[in-house]
Amino acid sequence: MNTNANANAVRAGIRRGITEHWISLRTPSETAFMVIGLAIVGVVLWLNRDTEIAPGVAVASFIVPSILTIQLLFITCYGLATVVVTEREDGTLIRSRSLPNGLRAYSTGILTRTMCELIETIVLTIVIAAVILGGSLGVDGAGLAVIAGMLILGTIALTTFGFVIGTVFRNPRSVGGWGFLAVGALALVSGLIQPLSTMPAWVQVIGQGSPLYWIGHAFRSAFLPEGAGAFELGGGWQLAIAFAVVGAWAVAGILLAPVLLRRVARRETGSAIEARRQAALQRV
Amino acid sequence: MTPEPVVDVRGLRMEYSGRTVLDDIDLRIDRGEVVALLGPNGAGKTTTIEILEGFRQRVGGEVSVLGENPERAGDAWRAKVGVVLQSWRDHGRWRVGQLLQQFGAMYEPYATSDRPGPYPAAELLELVGLAAHRDAQVRSLSGGQRRRLDVAIGIVGRPELLFLDEPTSGFDPVARHEFHELIHRLSDFDETTVLLTTHDLAEAEKIAGRILILDGGRIVANGSAAELAGEVAGASEITWREDGVRHVHSAADPVPFVRELLDRPGTDITELQVRAQTLEETYLAMVARSEAVPVGDPQGEVQTA
Known part of the structure; x- marks a missing residue:
């Protein structure tokens, strides 16, 4: 009975996620957001298509891993947190609680939706990069395995923190503003905009604790030749450490997220939603 | 032998930051009853219903809903309880039929031999008068239609117990009449127990077998409309x-x-x-009477943000 109910909830969640993804794709403003993002990626790669940092090492090979990492961060953390905060305010979360196994279906749904968006964006980005830069982008079989492995682990680590951020903030507008700034700052200190080795020592310390630095590191190792490891902080590729750090973040997130989500859902009540709705009407 | 009550509340107390909002509430609801909770704004109606729904933690007292403590009850209990909250505006971009189907599916594992599975979406939309809006986006519905969809979602799992918080706000007279028919139908044919809050006294008189008047965090009257009139x-x-x-x-x-x-x-x-005497006059007399004997706290709007 119980396992049956759980499996049913997961199925319902996947169905829910796919429905919401379809709705999102058919909403012009949301599709436009993705199209503009991909267009910017295309332009940046086009402008840097012939530039080389060192003989045989293209600038684009640094840019593509950073783009993939930022996309991962944006979709799994920022995007997911925005959805959670918004749906907490509009009553979706409490509605889920009023249904049997509702929270399980809800979180499965939100993960499914995030996965769909992530896979689409990453695949399209790689296709665009391959078209503009030509060929295999210097990625071999082993590199492909590293990218896939890091995408999965990184997704687990970051989605759970997306849930955490989504449950900590109260107001969708504050996630929109502060969250956006935080994502930018995080991308900077994680060496996704400018190599970490060129930044002050204290930034390097923070950066190396962040899963983003290591996700970017692993992606770079796949796109760049062996020798380019010399540009990295440790002077070489450290894939074992990368997987260990991101894995640790994933475990921490998996332990923390369900607890927080349940806690927040428990505190949410209909009258609190009504009170916030009134407050929102006042602000307009 | 008296059958087990569906709702059994003893000595329920609730406070918000030290201020008493529910003071020693006793409440018993039996299977198949339709009970209306009346009272001025801030009397504690919504708080009471949210405690029974398991969405709020009480400060004191014993609460049993369908034999379980709602604060700790699991998913099998949830499957037997239908909830219509005061306000929701979620799932605006979903289509009406699609949403009902999505939520109905959650109840499928809980069907038993004497309790059939969820309502098919089409049948339920017919029942609440939204059949023509099956493919409409939820956000395109009017206030009253939206509320009827909320009611439909509340009953999609064929609950044994249904909570309705201000279910008919925003209804036009026709929709209101149809809603009353629906509640009669649920309680007569399916033996659904219903607890609703309302501001509409005529509505309480029409659909509820029993009326509870809550004022200043206490139950000041309990009985049928005729019985209440006799008390004044x-x-x-x-x-x-x-x-x-x-x-x-x-x-x-x-x-x-x-x-x-x-x-x-x-x-x-x-x-x-x-x-x-109309129920309105009875109600006004009862609320005035309870306010003449101040209990604990001053009256007024209670905001429970």
Whole structure:
């Protein structure tokens, strides 16, 4: 009975996620957001298509891993947190609680939706990069395995923190503003905009604790030749450490997220939603 | 042998930051009853219903809903309870039929031999009068239609117990009438137990077998509309014209008074009217009576943000 109910909830969640993804794709403003993002990626790669940092090492090979990492961060953390905060305010979360196994279906749904968006964006980005830069982008079989492995682990680590951020903030507008700034700052200190080795020592310390630095590191190792490891902080590729750090973040997130989500859902009540709705009407 | 009550509350107390909002509430609801919770704004209606739904943690007292403590009850319990909250505006971009199907599917594992699975979406939309809006986006619905969809979602799992918080706000008279029919149907044919809050006294009188008046965090009256009227002295109003002068008198039982009035010799009585007290008058009298005896806290709007 119980396992049956759980499996049913997961199925319902996947169905829910796919429905919401379809709705999102058919909403012009949301599709436009993705199209503009991909267009910017295309332009940046086009402008840097012939530039080389060192003989045989293209600038684009640094840019593509950073783009993939930022996309991962944006979709799994920022995007997911925005959805959670918004749906907490509009009553979706409490509605889920009023249904049997509702929270399980809800979180499965939100993960499914995030996965769909992530896979689409990453695949399209790689296709665009391959078209503009030509060929295999210097990625071999082993590199492909590293990218896939890091995408999965990184997704687990970051989605759970997306849930955490989504449950900590109260107001969708504050996630929109502060969250956006935080994502930018995080991308900077994680060496996704400018190599970490060129930044002050204290930034390097923070950066190396962040899963983003290591996700970017692993992606770079796949796109760049062996020798380019010399540009990295440790002077070489450290894939074992990368997987260990991101894995640790994933475990921490998996332990923390369900607890927080349940806690927040428990505190949410209909009258609190009504009170916030009134407050929102006042602000307009 | 008395059957187990569906809702059994003893000595329920609730406070928000030290202020008492529910004070020693006792409440028993049996299977198949339709009970309306009435009271001024801030009387604690929504708080009571949210505690019974398991969405709020009480401060004290014992609460049993379908035999379980709602704070700790699991998913099998959830499957037997339908909830319509005061306000939701979620899932605006979903289509009506799609949303109902999505939520109905959550109840499928909980079907038993004597309790069939969820309503098919089409049947339920017919029942709440939204069949024509099956493919409409939820956000395109009017306030009343939206509320009917909320009710449909509340009953999609064929609950044993249904909570409705202000279910008919924003309904036009036709929608309201149809909603009342629906509640009758649920309680008569499916033996669904219903607890609703409302501001509409006529509605409470029409659909509820029993009315509870909550005021200042206490239950000040409990009974059918007729019983409540009987509790307030001067339940009927008698008006007449005697020798050209208009008179008014109120009496709990108008019959002896009218008999005596007409038996009086030599008087010319015209325009005699006897009018039973409306629930509205009973309600106002009861709330006024409870406010004359202040209990603990001053009255007023309670915002529970």
